[in-house]
Amino acid sequence: MADRAPPAQDELLADLAHPGCPVCRVARRAGDGVLTRLISESTTDPDTRIRLRAAGGVCPEHAARVAELGTRRIDGQPVAILANDLLGRVEKEATAARPWRPVRHAAGCQVCESVAPRVDAYLDLLAGSADDSEVGQAARQPDRGICSAHLRRALRRRRRPVAVRRLTALHRQVAEPLRAELDTYRRAIRDPAQELDERVATSWRRAWEWVHGTSPPR
Ligand SMILES: [Zn+2]
Numbered sequence: 351m352a353d354r355a356p357p358a359q360d361e362l363l364a365d366l367a368h369p370g371c372p373v374c375r376v377a378r379r380a381g382d383g384v385l386t387r388l389i390s391e392s393t394t395d396p397d398t399r400i401r402l403r404a405a406g407g408v409c410p411e412h413a414a415r416v417a418e419l420g421t422r423r424i425d426g427q428p429v430a431i432l433a434n435d436l437l438g439r440v441e442k443e444a445t446a447a448r449p450w451r452p453v454r455h456a457a458g459c460q461v462c463e464s465v466a467p468r469v470d471a472y473l474d475l476l477a478g479s480a481d482d483s484e485v486g487q488a489a490r491q492p493d494r495g496i497c498s499a500h501l502r503r504a505l506r507r508r509r510r511p512v513a514v515r516r517l518t519a520l521h522r523q524v525a526e527p528l529r530a531e532l533d534t535y536r537r538a539i540r541d542p543a544q545e546l547d548e549r550v551a552t553s554w555r556r557a558w559e560w561v562h563g564t565s566p567p568r
């Protein structure tokens with residue numbers, strides 16, 4: 351066995367210092383880097399431009415990130431060139447469409463594809479870490495866990511029962527209190543006299559984000 355921990359473990363431990371899903375954190379951080387690079391390279395690297403064109407851009411989640419990163423890291427100029435290109439391309443596809451020849455689109459979002467190995471490395475580490483290991487203990491701190499979207503992703507790959515149990519427990523440690531808050535919320539809205547505290551009042555929003563893995567990193 352290697353006596354030095356792989357770099358992914360140090361990175362995971364740093365992400366576990368924050369509340370929320372650490373897999374979402376690495377996906378956001380790595381995705382922002384890939385997205386920024388892709389957008390800037392799209393004007394200078396023909397292969398990047400061709401692939402972005404073929405995919406019709408990126409997925410809605412990463413498209414929304416372009417606007418959020420816009421003022422800080424992404425310059426409007428390459429986005430303008432790329433957007434103009436994509437607007438023209440779909441028009442061309444529509445003009446060329448024939449009833450007997452459906453339009454076929456190439457692969458999905460390049461950012462999602464690039465980030466996938468990082469996401470899976472985190473899930474493997476979380477699945478493979480015993481409760482009393484460094485990662486296992488850090489992952490069991492309050493408000494840590496894995497979101498439903500990342501549990502679903504992990505379950506799509508074949509895993510040993512012990513790994514599934516660990517990952518499910520990590521999901522449950524956030525999902526269980528959230529579900530209790532949702533119950534309180536649902537009871538409270540039926541009774542207008544009942545005061546809602548801030549946590550219960552926002553439970554539906556946090557639950558929805560936890561299901562989809564879209565919680566903004568804190
Ligand atoms: Zn997640």
Ligand SMILES: [Zn+2]
Pocket residue numbers: 408409410411412459460461462463
């Ligand atoms: Zn994407």
